[in-house]
Amino acid sequence: MASVTFQSVWKRFGAATIIHDLNLQIFDGEFMVFVGPSGCGKTTTLRMLAGLETPTYGKILLDQKDVTLTPPGGRDTAMVFQSYALYPHMTVRKNLAFGPGVRGEPKADVANRVERVAQLVGLDKLLDRRPAELSGGQRQRVALARAMIRRPRLFLLDEPLSNLDAALRSHMRTEISDLQRQLGVTTVYVTHDQVEAMTMGHRIAVFDKGRILQVATPAELYRSPANKAVATFIGSPKMNVLPATAQTEGGSARFSTLGTTFKLALQAFSDALPAEVELGIRPDDLHWTKDAPSRCSQKITGTVTSIETTGSETFVLVNVAGTEINSRFPSFAPVRIGDQVDLVFDPSDLHFFDSISGVNLCSLQRELLSAAEPARSVG
Ligand SMILES: Nc1ncnc2c1ncn2[C@@H]1O[C@H](COP(=O)(O)OP(=O)(O)OP(=O)(O)O)[C@@H](O)[C@H]1O
Ligand SMILES: [Mg+2]
Incomplete structure (x- = not known):
C-alpha cells in the first residue's frame, strides 16, 4: 500500500504538451478515479505512475520517496492496460500463475489464489483455455485477474471493463470496489464513463486537455462543480x-x-x-x-x-x-x-x-x- 504524489508533472511528446503541470495527492488505501474525454491524458498519467513513461518535468513520489526515474519493476505496481496483452500459448491458468511463479512464490499458494481470483471474475470454468479460445470480454477478465492475483502496493487499472456487456460491467464494478475495500490497496482507475467514476471512486480527478479540472468526492463534484465543463460532464x-x-x-x-x-x-x-x-x-x-x-x-x-x-x-x-x-x-x-x-x-x-x-x-x-x-x- 502506498500514497502517491504528483508534483508539477509535465509530459511532452515531441512538440506536443500532453500533461500540463499536474499536481495531485492520492492517499494510502484510496480508490482514485481518473475520468475525462478521450485523449485528455489519463493513460499517459497512469503510465508515468507505472514507470512506463518518464515525466518531462516534475516528480512522482510513492510513500514520499521519489520514484520519478525508478523503472517499473522497482515500483511494485500491478497494471491492467487498456489494450492488454496475454501470453497466447499459455492457458488462462498459466497466464494467471506466471507472474507469481517468476517471483518464486510457493506453488500451492499460487494455485489457490488462481482458483479464488478466477472464481471472482467468473473464469473458473475457463482456466484450461488459451486466449484465442476466449471472447474479448473474457480476455479482459483474464488481464484483470492477472493484476488481482498480485499483492502490489498500487493497482493501476486502465478502462478494465470496456469490453464487457452492461450486466457484467455492473457486476464487475461492484466486485472491484469490494475487492479494493478488502485489500485496501491504493488504486488508480481510469475510465471515460462518468457513471463508473461516480459509483466506484472515493475521489475523482476530472481531466480535460491534459489538465485536472477538479479533484473531489463524487458528491462534491455533483453538488459543487468547479466549472461548466465538470458540471456538464458529471451527471446523467x-x-x-x-x-x-x-x-x-x-x-x-x-x-x-x-x-x-x-x-x-x-x-x-x-x-x-x-x-x-x-x-x-x-x-x-x-x-x-x-x-x-x-x-x-x-x-x-x-x-x-x-x-x-x-x-x-x-x-x-x-x-x-x-x-x-x-x-x-x-x-x-x-x-x-x-x-x-x-x-x-x-x-x-x-x-x-x-x-x-x-x-x-x-x-x-x-x-x-x-x-x-x-x-x-x-x-
Ligand atoms: N507515445 C506517444 N507519442 C505521441 N503522442 C502520444 C503518445 N502517447 C499518447 N499520445 C497523445 O497524448 C494524448 C493523450 O493520450 P492518452 O492515451 O493519455 O489519452 P487518454 O485520456 O487515455 O484517452 P482515451 O480515453 O482515448 O484512452 C493524445 O493526444 C495522444 O495522441
Ligand atoms: Mg487511455
Missing part, C-alpha cells in the same frame, strides 16, 4: 445550460433567463458578476409544473420536441425560445411531442457559470430574495 442526463443576464442592484443580483427573472443575495457570488452568465440546472431539478415541489418559484414555457421513457423514468426535451432543455417528468406523463408545457425550478438548485471562462461563480448557499417579477411564460 447532462446538466442543462441556460443563457442568462445578470445585473447587480445594491446587495442583490437580478438574473433573467428565458423569460423569467429573480433576485439573489449578492454575497453568494465569489467575484464581480459578469453581465452575461450561464445557469446550470440538472434535468432532475427542472420540474413539470403539475409535478413540482411548492418551493419552485420560477417558470419557463416551451414546446416538447422529444420524449424518452425507460419505464422507471421519463425525460422530456423541451424547446424554450431556441434552447433545448431536458427535464425529468413522472413516468408515462400524458404529454406528447408538440405540446406546450410549463417547467418550474427553484433558483437555489441553479449553478452559475461565467459564460466566457466557465468558472462557477457561486461560493455560498444562495438565498432567494424575491422573484423580482411574477413568473411569466414565453409562449
Whole structure:
C-alpha cells in the first residue's frame, strides 16, 4: 500500500504538451478515479505512475520517496492496460500463475489464489483455455485477474471493463470496489464513463486537455462543480445550460433567463458578476409544473420536441425560445411531442457559470430574495 504524489508533472511528446503541470495527492488505501474525454491524458498519467513513461518535468513520489526515474519493476505496481496483452500459448491458468511463479512464490499458494481470483471474475470454468479460445470480454477478465492475483502496493487499472456487456460491467464494478475495500490497496482507475467514476471512486480527478479540472468526492463534484465543463460532464442526463443576464442592484443580483427573472443575495457570488452568465440546472431539478415541489418559484414555457421513457423514468426535451432543455417528468406523463408545457425550478438548485471562462461563480448557499417579477411564460 502506498500514497502517491504528483508534483508539477509535465509530459511532452515531441512538440506536443500532453500533461500540463499536474499536481495531485492520492492517499494510502484510496480508490482514485481518473475520468475525462478521450485523449485528455489519463493513460499517459497512469503510465508515468507505472514507470512506463518518464515525466518531462516534475516528480512522482510513492510513500514520499521519489520514484520519478525508478523503472517499473522497482515500483511494485500491478497494471491492467487498456489494450492488454496475454501470453497466447499459455492457458488462462498459466497466464494467471506466471507472474507469481517468476517471483518464486510457493506453488500451492499460487494455485489457490488462481482458483479464488478466477472464481471472482467468473473464469473458473475457463482456466484450461488459451486466449484465442476466449471472447474479448473474457480476455479482459483474464488481464484483470492477472493484476488481482498480485499483492502490489498500487493497482493501476486502465478502462478494465470496456469490453464487457452492461450486466457484467455492473457486476464487475461492484466486485472491484469490494475487492479494493478488502485489500485496501491504493488504486488508480481510469475510465471515460462518468457513471463508473461516480459509483466506484472515493475521489475523482476530472481531466480535460491534459489538465485536472477538479479533484473531489463524487458528491462534491455533483453538488459543487468547479466549472461548466465538470458540471456538464458529471451527471446523467447532462446538466442543462441556460443563457442568462445578470445585473447587480445594491446587495442583490437580478438574473433573467428565458423569460423569467429573480433576485439573489449578492454575497453568494465569489467575484464581480459578469453581465452575461450561464445557469446550470440538472434535468432532475427542472420540474413539470403539475409535478413540482411548492418551493419552485420560477417558470419557463416551451414546446416538447422529444420524449424518452425507460419505464422507471421519463425525460422530456423541451424547446424554450431556441434552447433545448431536458427535464425529468413522472413516468408515462400524458404529454406528447408538440405540446406546450410549463417547467418550474427553484433558483437555489441553479449553478452559475461565467459564460466566457466557465468558472462557477457561486461560493455560498444562495438565498432567494424575491422573484423580482411574477413568473411569466414565453409562449
Ligand atoms: N507515445 C506517444 N507519442 C505521441 N503522442 C502520444 C503518445 N502517447 C499518447 N499520445 C497523445 O497524448 C494524448 C493523450 O493520450 P492518452 O492515451 O493519455 O489519452 P487518454 O485520456 O487515455 O484517452 P482515451 O480515453 O482515448 O484512452 C493524445 O493526444 C495522444 O495522441
Ligand atoms: Mg487511455
